[in-house]
Every structure is written in structure tokens, then in C-alpha cells.
Amino acid sequence: MAVRRSWKFLLRPTSKQAAALTACLDDHRQLYNAALEHRRTAYRKAGVTIRYGDQSADLKHIRADDPDGQARWSFSSQQATLRRLDKAFAAFFTRVREGRTPGFPRFKGRGWFDTVEWPRDGDGCRWDSQPHHPTATYVRLQGTGHVQVHQHRRVVGTVKTLSVKREGKRWFVVLSCDDVPAESLPATGAVAGIDMGVASLVTTSDGTFVVNPRHLAATAERLADAQRDLARKKRRSTRRRTAVARIAALHAKVRRQRLDGAHKAALALVRDYDKIVHEDLRITNMTRSASGTVDAPGRNIAAKSGLNRSILDAGWGVFLTILSYKAESAGREVIAVNPANTSRACSRCGHCAKENRVTQAEFRCTACDHQAHADVNAAINILRAGLALRQAAEAA
Numbered sequence: 001m002a003v004r005r006s007w008k009f010l011l012r013p014t015s016k017q018a019a020a021l022t023a024c025l026d027d028h029r030q031l032y033n034a035a036l037e038h039r040r041t042a043y044r045k046a047g048v049t050i051r052y053g054d055q056s057a058d059l060k061h062i063r064a065d066d067p068d069g070q071a072r073w074s075f076s077s078q079q080a081t082l083r084r085l086d087k088a089f090a091a092f093f094t095r096v097r098e099g100r101t102p103g104f105p106r107f108k109g110r111g112w113f114d115t116v117e118w119p120r121d122g123d124g125c126r127w128d129s130q131p132h133h134p135t136a137t138y139v140r141l142q143g144t145g146h147v148q149v150h151q152h153r154r155v156v157g158t159v160k161t162l163s164v165k166r167e168g169k170r171w172f173v174v175l176s177c178d179d180v181p182a183e184s185l186p187a188t189g190a191v192a193g194i195d196m197g198v199a200s201l202v203t204t205s206d207g208t209f210v211v212n213p214r215h216l217a218a219t220a221e222r223l224a225d226a227q228r229d230l231a232r233k234k235r236r237s238t239r240r241r242t243a244v245a246r247i248a249a250l251h252a253k254v255r256r257q258r259l260d261g262a263h264k265a266a267l268a269l270v271r272d273y274d275k276i277v278h279e280d281l282r283i284t285n286m287t288r289s290a291s292g293t294v295d296a297p298g299r300n301i302a303a304k305s306g307l308n309r310s311i312l313d314a315g316w317g318v319f320l321t322i323l324s325y326k327a328e329s330a331g332r333e334v335i336a337v338n339p340a341n342t343s344r345a346c347s348r349c350g351h352c353a354k355e356n357r358v359t360q361a362e363f364r365c366t367a368c369d370h371q372a373h374a375d376v377n378a379a380i381n382i383l384r385a386g387l388a389l390r391q392a393a394e395a396a
């Protein structure tokens with residue numbers, strides 16, 4: 001079996017190349033903003049919806065009019081940037097259709113646009129562009145040249161897409177590869193259901209709690225504070241700019257910590273279980289936003305802040321993405337089930353009532369008096385639903 005995976009390597013550009021990379025990012029950012037402006041005015045003034053195809057067709061003229069600017073870069077990477085805007089609009093309209101009130105896609109300021117993608121290796125970019133070099137690996141980028149790569153791991157499979165990313169003062173190249181041979185793990189004979197929460201990122205049906213790292217909760221808390229603080233700053237003031245920069249830095253930190261925690265949790269699950277059953281997040285999110293209620297948050301998290309909670313919650317999507325990717329390459333099975341009633345049904349007798357849930361953490365069945373941690377009880381129900389789903393699929 002083959003899977004898709006990505007590799008990220010540090011780039012070692014010369015100072016001239018670093019300047020070219022900066023110009024490349026900035027031109028792509030301006031292209032993104034110009035395309036966004038185009039869509040906005042067309043919609044406001046004429047009620048016309050501009051599509052990706054229209055904007056992609058304009059690229060030819062944009063390049064012809066700007067031979068020393070936009071024309072320096074790869075046509076395909078510019079198309080990828082326009083597609084990225086298209087995705088932002090698609091997501092916006094999806095949220096509108098779901099009856100939510102999303103923010104309109106935003107202009108990207110300096111420092112808010114840090115990635116350029118080349119959708120195909122060999123088209124405006126070339127991985128391992130100097131294969132006969134005795135000591136170093138290079139990547140060729142149109143408009144920048146052959147940039148040295150600190151390749152600390154071997155790349156296997158076929159390079160499909162290539163991105164350049166700026167993180168602070170450092171530059172990275174990210175390769176996404178197809179046809180990577182999967183490394184299956186030996187079967188353990190164990191299966192688990194997992195319940196996703198706030199205090200514990202996941203709780204397994206056999207009673208293991210994978211706690212959200214405390215430092216993540218602390219950063220989330222600081223981020224929530226910083227955002228409240230920002231609301232009090234005057235528009236266009238220096239203090240406001242400082243506050244915005246602080247928020248951006250905290251967001252980046254939350255992302256790193258969340259990613260790190262998600263990797264560790266997913267790795268542990270994939271090592272221990274052949275089958276892992278989780279709640280289908282699309283359904284979970286829908287029911288949560290429809291009911292409009294926020295459950296009482298977990299014990300470790302201050303109740304004061306819905307924002308804080310939502311920052312921690314947002315980790316589930318990241319976690320599930322990582323889990324499914326790790327599971328796939330280890331030959332494990334991941335099953336998603338409808339989460340309806342998993343938290344109110346008794347895992348021993350099946351009696352379903354909201355009175356069963358005594359507190360956020362405590363479950364006590366009003367019919368059979370079964371007592372358990374509420375998240376473990378839910379995880380067992382989730383596991384059972386997943387195994388039933390598999391059985392039904394095999395019988396069909």
C-alpha cells in the first residue's frame with residue numbers, strides 16, 4: 001500500500017536569494033490582494049461573481065504589463081495563489097449557506113502571507129535540481145535560482161507539490177509526495193473508541209486520558225487576554241499594531257503546541273490499537289452550533305472564556321487529520337461515527353436520558369445505576385457504534 005506524505009526542510013538561501021524569495025512572497029501577496037479587490041468591487045458595483053477561471057485568464061495580461069515584477073515568477077504558482085483565494089471564497093459561501101456569519105475573505109497584510117505553492121514539481125520549480133552535486137541538495141525556484149536545502153531526511157515517493165514557507169526569518173521548503181510505501185505496524189488485537197473533549201483532548205474507551213498539554217491551555221489563556229486587550233486599543237495606533245503582532249505570535253505558538261500535542265496523542269493511539277473509532281466532527285460541529293450551547297468546560301479550564309475554550313476545541317480537526325494520516329501509513333483503521341446520544345446513553349444497559357449525565361465529568365445511569373467517568377462512558381458508546389458500523393458494512 002502507498003500513501004501520501006510531506007517533508008519539510010530548512011532552506012539555506014544566499015542573501016540575494018533571500019531577497020528574491022521575499023519579493024516572490026510579496027508579489028504573490030499583492031496578486032492575492034488584487035484578485036480579492038477585483039472580486040469585491042465586481043460584486044459590490046455590478047453584482048457580478050468573478051470566478052477562478054476568469055482570474056486565471058487575466059494572469060497573462062498581468063504578467064505582460066509587469067515584466068520586471070509579476071512576470072518573474074511561475075505562472076503555476078500564481079495560479080495556485082488564485083486558487084487559494086478561490087478556496088477562501090468557497091469556504092465563506094459554505095458558512096453563509098450554513099446560516100453562520102463568517103468574516104469576508106481578508107486582504108493579506110505584510111507578514112500574513114507566508115506561503116507560495118508550486119502545484120507540480122518540474123513546473124516553475126525543480127526538487128533536487130543538482131542531483132550530481134557531491135554534498136548538497138538544491139531546489140530550483142523560478143525567479144530565485146538553485147537554493148540549497150538542509151535535507152536531514154531521505155525523501156521517498158514521487159514529489160507532487162512544492163511550497164516555500166517563511167517562518168520568522170527562516171525559510172522552508174515543503175514537499176508533498178505520492179506513492180510513499182506505507183510502513184505497517186504489527187496488529188495488536190486491540191480496538192478503541194475515543195471521546196474528544198477540552199480538558200482531555202481524547203479519552204479512550206479503556207479509560208486513558210490524553211490531557212491537552214497545560215502549556216497549550218496557558219497560551220490559549222494568554223491569547224484570549226490579548227484579544228480582549230486589542231479591543232480596547234485605538235484604531236491605527238502604535239499600541240494597536242504591537243497588540244496585533246503579539247496576537248499573531250501567540251496564534252503561531254498555539255498552532256505549534258497543538259500540532260505537537262496532536263502528533264504525540266495520534267502516535268500513541270496508532271501504536272496501541274488496530275481500529276480507532278471517533279465522533280464524526282462534521283456532525284458534532286453542526287449539532288453544537290445549532291443548539292448554540294456551550295457545555296460546561298472541563299475542570300482544568302477556566303469557565304470564564306468561551307474563546308479560550310474554542311481555541312482548545314479547534315485542536316480536534318488538526319488531531320483527526322494527523323490521526324488519519326498516521327493510521328493510514330501504519331495500516332490501521334479509523335472509523336467515524338455519528339455522535340448522537342453517545343454522551344447520554346448508558347454504556348452498560350443502553351438507557352438513554354440526559355439525566356444520566358450528572359456533571360461534566362460524572363455519568364450515573366438512572367436505570368441500572370452504572371457509574372463511570374462521562375467521557376469514558378461516551379468513548380465506549382463510540383467504540384460500539386463504530387464496530388456495529390463495520391459489521392453492517394461487512395454483512396452487506
Ligand SMILES: [Zn+2]
Pocket residue numbers: 346347348349350351365366367368369370
Ligand atoms: Zn444503565
